[in-house]
Amino acid sequence: MINYFFRRLFTFVLSLALASIVIFSLVEIAPGDPASFMLGINAQADTIAALRAELGLDQPKLSRYLAWISGMLTGDFGISYTYRTNVTEMVGDRLWVSLPLAIYALFLSTVIAIPTGVYAAAKRGKTGDFTVISATQIGIAIPNFWFAIILVGIFAIKLQWFSAGGFSGWQNGMLNGITSLTLPALALALPQAAILSRIMRSALIETLGEDYIRTARAKGLSSWQTIWGHALRNALIPVLTIIGLQFSFLLAGAIIIEQVFYLPGLGRLVFQAITQRDLIVVESVVMLLVFAVILVNFIVDIAYMLVDPRLRQDSI
Amino acid sequence: MTLLSVKDLSVSIHEQPIIKNISFNLGAGEILALTGESGSGKSISALALMGLLPHGSKKEGIINFEGTDLNKISEPNFCKLRGKKISMVFQEPMTALNPVQSIGKQISETLVQHKACAPNELKNRVRKTMDRVGLRDIDPSRFPHQLSGGQRQRVVIAMAICLEPSILIADEPTTALDVTTQSKILKLIQEFAEKDGISIILITHDLAIVANISNYLLLMKEGILVDQGQPKRVFRDLSHPYTKKLFSASSEQFSFKENNLSKEKLLEVRSVSVNYGSHERGIFSKGKSVEAVSNVSLDIRKGERLGLVGESGCGKSTLTRTILGLQSASSGYIKFDGKEVSKYDNNFKKNIQVVFQDPYGSFNPRQKIGRLITEPFFTLGREAPSETEQRIIAKKMLKEVGLSSESIEKYIHEFSGGQRQRIAIARALVIQPKLIIFDEAVSALDVSIRSQILKLISDLTERYGLSYLFISHDLTVIENITENCLVMKNGKIVERGQTKHILRDPKNEYTLSLINAAPKFPNFLHA
């Protein structure tokens, strides 16, 4: 067990190190000098040089990389080129929108997907199953930003139940914040729920075909008892992986949805930072998102170990 | 007293009839054997009795158990019977247990489900049941993957008998187990009938087991009950032709011509050991290596037919792979025709072929038979005959193994298991090698087909003057087809000599236990 854990931990750290190098290099080859971009077209060469020195851009690449990494490790993400403010604070603010949105969407998607997937698997081959499959088939095909536009059209413009966009912040009350995140979360959750529901269904059907399910039935368990007591826990293993992946997707992939709803989230921050050549922000936020993905994968791996006793002991 | 009476039971799956009108009675404490070859519908009959048929099945007829018709009973009421009154043991102990639950929890589930005892007694009952099935030293908190196949089967049995059911259905309970474990499990099942008065329905393809332990037998073929009666009578009279065919196939002894063995050694394996590095090697764990084959030496002389007997995990597959050059030995050497074998030794590759156990996995499903059979010509390189010649040879070989030459244009899924093994033999013979390794080549086949394939092997090798190494776990097969044999255990050769001598008068204790455990027809049949 310890062995498994350390092996995962090693992979985790290695992935982070590799990812940081890739991100740094990608941003390095991006055209456009931040200093000249900040000062505008008419800036003097010596002013630009002075600014470059101030930003540390004249340092060799390796020392800039090391400075960036050590800063990240201590929680200091540097100073934004464009806004001249602390990146850590900027990211912190945006995280308060993106993180609740991702959790909210993931919650919706899981709550919709697990029961429908289980239901379809239990009714496999019957009308109920067919209905769920058809619904998920369409759900997967719907682009989430289109769904978002339609949701705005119906619930914000026609019915006026929700605002069409923007985020009022948490200071006006928890409920207010949740309300303004509801439509974006719904738009994000629907296609994810469709995918998750299909995976839940097929994982459960596969598990229900296993021999030990028949053994359980032979003990006198009813078919629902078997699903609940034996199949679900085994079927949840692949579902868990997808939930993990979806969380990171929802955290980062919300850029387009944030665009539709004018939400000040992480995705929009990166998007703006790229167009403004605010490289330090780009680097830091992308690294943070990659960190989230790798961390979630690491947690899922560890969760596997808890679910599956076969992984708990070291192999001989 | 009749406990269960089945009348005109028919089952169809997706409109296809699987079982047609079978009727039988089961008395209290009786052991009823349900036998037949694969596809005869014996397992489906068991599932029909349990009410656990797969989706899309339909059943008709009457299954009368203690005055109720199990075909008409509601599902919730059936649930109350399953595990309590009628329980079942399955074939595959490796997959019959939930991998993520402890065995104790899985055994107690039967008790909890039927509210058989107070929660504080549960632990006690589980312990008692485990002791009863011979799991005295096993902690209930262990997980299935920590147990051996035999132990897992005992867990499945424990779950089935903890409530002392009236009927225990055992579906090929020992087929997946080694022969020594098999005899212990069968003894345990027999005890339930004798001591506890549990009626047993034993499903098995092995007629020797049927003859040894059942009171009554039902023989099925393609969903129809073809013969039934007390085993003593059925096997003595052999009144039904199908019974006769099966019986003679399973007790067949065919003699083959004794070859004059030349002194010349064809294959020489000397002190070969193979270490398997632990699979999970990483930075934090030094790979611990396991010695799968340890200091094995063997010779195959020209024209010799050598057997290698051993139970699963004894290292025989690793040895095969090493001889074939697919696995490197950690010490020792292998010589062929007096020359040490290297990876690029063409003379060696031209003269050795192999036939595998699994008739389904041995062929690329996307190539036609013609292409499959001629693959070994690749070893000949430039010396290989032209493609047209190859096809002529392939057609000839197909005829030799008893298939039509038109088969060359077909795909492998169009053939049955027995036919596939014939094709495998044809493939091994096309380049006329000197040595063939048969790796459990008949183990996956039904008994009547098995004897045909054995006969074919024996005929063809004689005609082509081949030597072979025949690897099997089954002593009767080895007895029939080899003149010398080796017994292997835990990677070591524990006994070697003439097959006849070893089987009659084993020197090694392990060989003796193997011979004793192998199911044999009881003496009353020969009288």
Next chain:
Amino acid sequence: MIKPNTSLQFGILFCLAPLAMATISFFWQPFDITELNISNRLKSVSLTHPFGTDHFGRDMLTMIMVGARTSIAVAFVAVGIGVLIGVPLGLFAATCRGSIIDDGVMRFNDLVFAFPSLVIAILITAIAGPSAFNAIIAIGIFNIPVFARISRGAALSLWQRDFILSAQVAGKTGFRISIEHILPNLMHILIVQATIQFSLGILAEAGLSYIGLGAQPPTPSWGRMLADAQTMVSLSPRLAIVPGIAIIFTVLGLNLLGDGLRDALDPRLRGSIKK
């Protein structure tokens, strides 16, 4: 329950529609969409304009037809990149399974998977400038690990099969075995995966175009049409609905096609159908 063939038939039907539209648009377009005709703006559905006109007075049907070209081309080439690089990589990794090379390929896969695809796509288009070509590269890169992983996994299980052993006994090299025995046996998995990635590619292209990083004006694209429509949603919801339906229709068709092909190509199922 839907029969496998029904999925396949609907899938082919649904996929043919956008494909036909794109092909026809090369030879004939109902209206000229390079000309803006403000007097004709926001005309609703009629015989001359089956889908109506947009806020610049362009015919929506023509826009959808020409937009289909962009979507299909981007997704197709992106899948091609994934297949051509990912499959050999996966086969190669499976051939030297357990070695450092295999480890390296898998690490690379994990690494690409760890990047939020959209963010990197944005980064790439930002580095190289927004264009349909760069959108292809950005989407294509993320197809590589998908195909590498799936072909490695399937190849690994095939390497365990006995028929590979007998090919090895016949002295065939890993490369030859991969081409002769492994690749044909995972073709059906790859075809199914390719249709799925194709549909994801269509969605991704629409997304990138929507935020202005895909095809640039004047090239019409379904995603751009949606972006333009967003401000008009209260005025004319049709502008958003039409391209949306086009996307859903195509993606749904591809997914149905994938499902249908999975059943039709599975050799195990094929055997049972014949019986």
